[in-house]
Amino acid sequence: MERSSLSATDMKTDEMIIVGRIVAPHGVRGDLRILPDTDRPEIFKKLKTIYIGGKPCHLLSARPHKNVYILHVEGVDDRNMAETLISKVVEVPFSELPKREEGSYYYFQLIGLQVVTEDGKAVGTVKEIIETGANNVYSISTPEGKEILIPAIPSCVLSIDVEAGRMTVRLPEWE
Numbered sequence: 001m002e003r004s005s006l007s008a009t010d011m012k013t014d015e016m017i018i019v020g021r022i023v024a025p026h027g028v029r030g031d032l033r034i035l036p037d038t039d040r041p042e043i044f045k046k047l048k049t050i051y052i053g054g055k056p057c058h059l060l061s062a063r064p065h066k067n068v069y070i071l072h073v074e075g076v077d078d079r080n081m082a083e084t085l086i087s088k089v090v091e092v093p094f095s096e097l098p099k100r101e102e103g104s105y106y107y108f109q110l111i112g113l114q115v116v117t118e119d120g121k122a123v124g125t126v127k128e129i130i131e132t133g134a135n136n137v138y139s140i141s142t143p144e145g146k147e148i149l150i151p152a153i154p155s156c157v158l159s160i161d162v163e164a165g166r167m168t169v170r171l172p173e174w175e
Contacts (some may be wrong), residue, residue: 017097036068105160116166135153
């Protein structure tokens with residue numbers, strides 16, 4: 001789940017998106033342990049360049065390892081160099097993120113969307129996406145400051161229009 005303080009409607013193609021954080025070196029050859037901040041960490045395998053602490057780095061390899069990804073970048077060739085990068089964020093420009101399939105979105109594209117019912121009544125704004133295991137749940141903040149939880153299933157989420165900044169929902173009827 002790529003996180004950004006920007007909503008989807010604020011995004012520019014050159015906007016930097018945080019995709020992880022360096023948590024430790026791995027081995028003695030300069031490999032980096034990255035804690036992914038994305039729901040699709042396999043994107044690391046498709047990237048050619050990442051930005052560490054704001055500086056571009058050519059990505060030579062990426063592989064999953066337990067709950068982290070092991071990355072090797074050009075110019076970081078030993079453990080001492082890798083240790084200097086601990087706690088730095090790993091970012092990529094929005095324009096370089098792999099394209100998603102139709103109907104599939106990065107989380108940061110959904111945060112900030114205005115939520116309306118199928119008859120056009122304003123509900124609130126998407127504030128958070130909660131991963132539950134079965135299906136995600138959208139936390140909607142109403143203008144009154146209340147929270148409404150909407151399951152991310154086709155019977156409740158009728159459409160998402162990132163360009164227009166709108167999600168159309170059918171509110172579930174709780175018994």
